[in-house]
Amino acid sequence: SQQGEEDPQALSIQEGENATMNCSYKTSINNLQWYRQNSGRGLVHLILIRSNEREKHSGRLRVTLDTSKKSSSLLITASRAADTASYFCATDPPNRDDKIIFGKGTRLHILP
Amino acid sequence: GAVVSQHPSRVICKSGTSVKIECRSLDFQATTMFWYRQFPKQSLMLMATSNEGSKATYEQGVEKDKFLINHASLTLSTLTVTSAHPEDSSFYICSAQSRAGYTFGSGTRLTVV
Numbered sequence: 683s684q685q686g687e688e689d690p691q692a693l694s695i696q697e698g699e700n701a702t703m704n705c706s707y708k709t710s711i712n713n714l715q716w717y718r719q720n721s722g723r724g725l726v727h728l729i730l731i732r733s734n735e736r737e738k739h740s741g742r743l744r745v746t747l748d749t750s751k752k753s754s755s756l757l758i759t760a761s762r763a764a765d766t767a768s769y770f771c772a773t774d775p776p777n778r779d780d781k782i783i784f785g786k787g788t789r790l791h792i793l794p
Numbered sequence: 795g796a797v798v799s800q801h802p803s804r805v806i807c808k809s810g811t812s813v814k815i816e817c818r819s820l821d822f823q824a825t826t827m828f829w830y831r832q833f834p835k836q837s838l839m840l841m842a843t844s845n846e847g848s849k850a851t852y853e854q855g856v857e858k859d860k861f862l863i864n865h866a867s868l869t870l871s872t873l874t875v876t877s878a879h880p881e882d883s884s885f886y887i888c889s890a891q892s893r894a895g896y897t898f899g900s901g902t903r904l905t906v907v
Contacts, residue, residue, distance in 0.1 A: 722885070725889075727898075781840060781843060782828075782896060784830075784839075785837060
């Protein structure tokens with residue numbers, strides 16, 4: 683079964699605006715990761731945040747983690763057309779033998 | 795960085811035939827690889843965990859006789875879809891864990907006609 687659930691499921695914004703995607707999960711985790719997938723392609727790892735971290739930055743990406751609410755957010759600032767893709771959160775819960783479980787994803791579309 | 799190569803990227807096969815998909819870790823050894831399936835506009839669903847030198851571990855609801863996994867070396871895992879049917883048409887992605895984290899192959903688009 684799915685562990686994570688992203689919202690919104692789909693998001694369209696103008697180029698230059700910020701995009702925020704949220705992820706909620708059900709069980710405890712070791713860490714949470716965000717991935718990007720361009721249409722029909724494999725996944726690209728964006729950022730990993732550990733369960734004892736609250737915020738992490740990487741370039742135009744900002745990820746937050748609230749373990750008390752079992753939620754995470756991914757913020758992409760100053761969006762570009764190339765950011766159009768699906769974004770997934772993935773968690774690796776304890777006792778899952780290193781398996782990571784993906785959320786349903788958010789399809790982001792950047793309008794020119 | 796860690797690279798996972800997956801082949802073929804696309805394959806079309808006739809109903810009833812078998813298709814083999816390869817997943818290779820190019821610059822690291824992977825004792826464990828993972829196989830996912832993804833339907834259009836949906837998330838990745840873990841199918842099985844491939845363990846080098848031992849039997850794969852399948853997730854609930856995945857037919858092990860239908861999706862044969864072989865992990866004969868530390869750099870290669872294969873997924874064979876046996877007696878493929880149109881409902882097996884999907885996007886299959888493998889993944890391996892290295893010191894850099896999880897690395898994914900570029901995926902295989904399988905179409906069964």
